[in-house]
Amino acid sequence: xxxxxxxxxxxxxxxxxxxxxxxxxxxxxxxxxxxxxxxxxxxxxxxxxxxxxxxxxxxxxxxxxxxxxxxxxxxxxxxxxxxxxxxxxxxxxxxxxxxxxxxxxxxxxxxxxxxxxxxxxxxxxxxxxxxxxxxxxxxxxxxxxxxxxxxxxxxxxxxxxxxxxxxxxxxxxxxxxxxxxxxxxxxxxxxxxxxxxxxxxxxxxxxxxxxxxxxxxxxxxxxxxxxxxxxxxxxxxxxxxxxxxxxxxxxxxxxxxxxxxxxxxxxxxxxxxxxxxxxxxxx
Amino acid sequence: xxxxxxxxxxxxxxxxxxxxxxxxxxxxxxxxxxxxxxxxxxxxxxxxxxxxxxxxxxxxxxxxxxxxxxxxxxxxxxxxxxxxxxxxxxxxxxxxxxxxxxxxxxxxxxxxxxxxxxxxxxxxxxxxxxxxxxxxxxxxxxxxxxxxxxxxxxxxxxxxxxxxxxxxxxxxxxxxxxxxxxxxxxxxxxxxxxxxxxxxxxxxxxxxxxxxxxxxxxxxxxxxxxxxxxxxxxxxxxxxxxxxxxxxxxxxxxxxxxxxxxxxxxxxxxxxxxxxxxxxxxxxxxxxxxxxxxxxxxxxxxxxxxxxxxxxxxxxxxxxxxxxxxxxxxxxxxxxxxxxxxxxxxxxxxxxxxxxxxxxxxx
Amino acid sequence: xxxxxxxxxxxxxxxxxxxxxxxxxxxxxxxxxxxxxxxxxxxxxxxxxxxxxxxxxxxxxxxxxxxxxxxxxxxxxxxxxxxxxxxxxxxxxxxxxxxxxxxxxxxxxxxxxxxxxxxxxxxxxxxxxxxxxxxxxxxxxxxxxxxxxxxxxxxxxxxxxxxxxxxxxxxxxxxxxxxxxxxxxxxxxxxxxxxxxxxxxxxxxxxxxxxxxxxxxxxxxxxxxxxxxxxxxxxxxxxxxxxxxxxxxxxxxxxxxxxxxxxxxxxxxxxxxxxxxxxxxxxxxxxxxxxxxxxxxxxxxxxxxxxxxxxxx
Numbered sequence: 001x002x003x004x005x006x007x008x009x010x011x012x013x014x015x016x017x018x019x020x021x022x023x024x025x026x027x028x029x030x031x032x033x034x035x036x037x038x039x040x041x042x043x044x045x046x047x048x049x050x051x052x053x054x055x056x057x058x059x060x061x062x063x064x065x066x067x068x069x070x071x072x073x074x075x076x077x078x079x080x081x082x083x084x085x086x087x088x089x090x091x092x093x094x095x096x097x098x099x100x101x102x103x104x105x106x107x108x109x110x111x112x113x114x115x116x117x118x119x120x121x122x123x124x125x126x127x128x129x130x131x132x133x134x135x136x137x138x139x140x141x142x143x144x145x146x147x148x149x150x151x152x153x154x155x156x157x158x159x160x161x162x163x164x165x166x167x168x169x170x171x172x173x174x175x176x177x178x179x180x181x182x183x184x185x186x187x188x189x190x191x192x193x194x195x196x197x198x199x200x201x202x203x204x205x206x207x208x209x210x211x212x213x214x215x216x217x218x219x220x221x222x223x224x225x226x227x228x229x230x231x232x233x234x235x236x237x238x239x240x241x242x243x244x245x246x247x248x249x250x251x252x253x254x255x256x257x258x259x260x261x262x263x264x265x266x267x268x269x270x271x272x273x274x275x276x277x278x279x280x281x282x283x
Numbered sequence: 284x285x286x287x288x289x290x291x292x293x294x295x296x297x298x299x300x301x302x303x304x305x306x307x308x309x310x311x312x313x314x315x316x317x318x319x320x321x322x323x324x325x326x327x328x329x330x331x332x333x334x335x336x337x338x339x340x341x342x343x344x345x346x347x348x349x350x351x352x353x354x355x356x357x358x359x360x361x362x363x364x365x366x367x368x369x370x371x372x373x374x375x376x377x378x379x380x381x382x383x384x385x386x387x388x389x390x391x392x393x394x395x396x397x398x399x400x401x402x403x404x405x406x407x408x409x410x411x412x413x414x415x416x417x418x419x420x421x422x423x424x425x426x427x428x429x430x431x432x433x434x435x436x437x438x439x440x441x442x443x444x445x446x447x448x449x450x451x452x453x454x455x456x457x458x459x460x461x462x463x464x465x466x467x468x469x470x471x472x473x474x475x476x477x478x479x480x481x482x483x484x485x486x487x488x489x490x491x492x493x494x495x496x497x498x499x500x501x502x503x504x505x506x507x508x509x510x511x512x513x514x515x516x517x518x519x520x521x522x523x524x525x526x527x528x529x530x531x532x533x534x535x536x537x538x539x540x541x542x543x544x545x546x547x548x549x550x551x552x553x554x555x556x557x558x559x560x561x562x563x564x565x566x567x568x569x570x571x572x573x574x575x576x577x578x579x580x581x582x583x584x585x586x587x588x589x590x591x592x593x594x595x596x597x598x599x600x601x602x603x604x605x606x607x608x609x610x611x612x613x614x615x616x617x618x619x620x621x622x623x624x625x626x627x628x629x630x631x632x633x634x635x636x637x638x639x640x641x642x643x644x645x646x
Numbered sequence: 647x648x649x650x651x652x653x654x655x656x657x658x659x660x661x662x663x664x665x666x667x668x669x670x671x672x673x674x675x676x677x678x679x680x681x682x683x684x685x686x687x688x689x690x691x692x693x694x695x696x697x698x699x700x701x702x703x704x705x706x707x708x709x710x711x712x713x714x715x716x717x718x719x720x721x722x723x724x725x726x727x728x729x730x731x732x733x734x735x736x737x738x739x740x741x742x743x744x745x746x747x748x749x750x751x752x753x754x755x756x757x758x759x760x761x762x763x764x765x766x767x768x769x770x771x772x773x774x775x776x777x778x779x780x781x782x783x784x785x786x787x788x789x790x791x792x793x794x795x796x797x798x799x800x801x802x803x804x805x806x807x808x809x810x811x812x813x814x815x816x817x818x819x820x821x822x823x824x825x826x827x828x829x830x831x832x833x834x835x836x837x838x839x840x841x842x843x844x845x846x847x848x849x850x851x852x853x854x855x856x857x858x859x860x861x862x863x864x865x866x867x868x869x870x871x872x873x874x875x876x877x878x879x880x881x882x883x884x885x886x887x888x889x890x891x892x893x894x895x896x897x898x899x900x901x902x903x904x905x906x907x908x909x910x911x912x913x914x915x916x917x918x919x920x921x922x923x924x925x926x927x928x929x930x931x932x933x934x935x936x937x938x939x940x941x942x943x944x945x946x947x948x949x950x951x952x953x954x955x956x957x958x959x
Binding site: 013016017020021023024025027028030031034042043044045046054090093094095097098100101102105106107108110113117120122123124125126127128129130131132133134135150151153154157158161185186187211214215217218221222232233234236237248251252254255256258259262263266267270273274277278 | 668671672674675677678679681682684685686688689692693695696697699700702703752755756759760762764768770771772773774775776777779780781782783784785787788789791792796797798799801802805813833836837838841842845846890891893894895896897900901914915918919922923928931932935936938939942946
């Protein structure tokens, strides 16, 4: 509570909060403005007298059009979408089952397996990317989306498992016991009773997993080589820079459009996303 | 024949011996109550009958079949849980239909059974609602309904009324009793509340520390407890206990305590005679302590000082100080007494109990 | 009544015969094994196996297309003497430490601000997470554009405010580059800290704060003695995740500077990429990646012990 005079509220609250919001959101505004700014304004040095950074008098869609027609951007978007969706499905499938087993079944080595999965979550991709590239090549998966679809679950599954364990643990044991007395096998009790109740958690995990997949970079960079196979992140980074020249208009348009799917899903499922985030931290 | 036979049942959790050699026969259509304090093994025993806990040693038979290795779903039982365990994502109808769906009963038959059960329990109007829209009492009825539609051989109840408030509990108790008469099915009921045990059970099993203390009809347990624990557990307010020394007096046996002394009634004398010269525990229920009027022999009377007067309405409880001993007497509501009064009390001789000090068994 | 009649007449039915699979899956242990199998296979194949491969790679002299021979610790010894590697190690530690401190401080501040009730709170909270949601590479490009020495809007603003008189080469000046990269990392991480800490704050019983206020504690004291200790468990977990991610960071530096200028922003990950993928020296690249591991392990273990201790209290 900030007691006292109005000025205190402004100094201690509105101004800092406003400052944060501005700082956190300005780059996106910049992305937007740059995408619709014509080239002649774009490449005007900041020292020049008619530098108008915060708006443009002549908005244009040429960068966005060029991006969609002259580059493989749409193909990259489709690739990324495909990879993100399939990886998420695989990870949810594994994560739901693993989370259920670890939180509701008693079996030897349960503790060590749980710890093991947690530990794999802590292994960063930059540690494994070189040997993994080799393995991917050996499996003949190089330069295909499957290289990513099979490797993304390595960081998605531990997260999903951990998150879902929290949700599963909160479901009372008696529900399963009652179902088993009623006539369900353990398997059916899990499928018909426990999993439907955990749907909010599954959604949070799914949304989070989708976002993490969309965001991944180094595996995509190393495992994919031909332009048609690339994901949005890699495509924008490698294909929109020709020679040493950065095509900022298209780059920012690409950055903007590439962010839309994730932002779109996010806007519908904010609560689930936050729940996923905080659930993973509270563990 | 849906009787349940429990033979030499044991349950060990690592080093903890939770259920020790329990032997019980629950007759067909009988309503048997397992009662005892927390941790006495009653719930574990029930769960072993259900198949939710593995059996360390011993056998459970339902009908004539040994069910030790059968999964819960194959034992033809139904269970009502303390927390109702209703599936929150399903409507009341689906909750009740779940077990039948799992057994692949036809839709028409499911509908008929669910509606019949709903009628009996008065929940026909709630069939489309979800559990979170129901009150505690309504949820309990749905849990009962779910069990009824299965037409099981045995009903198992795990403290189903514990989560209800006091008034609702009393009401549901009566309804359960009526329901059992109507359904005419074997039932095993676990509770820690001795009032529930006494009012619901055809027979009651008192358990303590994993062991069966006594099995019998409610009044049997009340009138003739086999040991001190059962005597103190059944009946509210609890029985008064006082250590007394048995000695040979001029007219017979006497039982004396620093605060009082009584003549041992003639009927009890033969049983108590071997204890002459030793200490035993005397027990008398509060309702069997009366204000002395002339009709009681002086040998059965003693003086006590009133510490606290509790007026309940139908009776008055007097907390008494008898020498160094405290006792409770339950007297008629028209008795006038206040704190500090010294009153004379009498014991009804036929209601006296004595227990061995070391074994605690009834003498 | 139909029910009592039905129950009374039916004899106890023998249990139906169940298939082997059904019976097996009824056993907790077999069911657990079946449920965990896909996970274990995937993680084993794509984490455990590469890890071992990585170790094997690092003790050979493999290059792209040329199989290698066993060279024991030669690669690691070479790294020890490699000044660039030394710079990368130093940079990574500085980068991680400074960024984490700022992320924690600013994230906490933001969380405390968001913990009040105000109009548009839900909106604000949703928007604030954007830097964390949007793909890192894409938002980093926006920053790169904002930092461009010739076209920088930041330079323009600072100039207009009279704070600078010449151009600032945010990414090209070796003295400034690391700071610029840290700024972007902090920008990206503050929302994660803020939202997680906010969730932690919301689990703290407000009555505790009120009791402390009645007891006479001032806001700062209330924070230090009541809020902070209760927030510690969540804080430690958030810091743990963040430290690991930041230590192994790649995307930010790759886009902003590629490791330059003059290795001023070279990190473990970027150096490993440069050596392993850029120049094709697979074994040495693998060695650099693996060199991360002991440091990470120490950091993780220390933090886990600290978390365990905090939770016990």
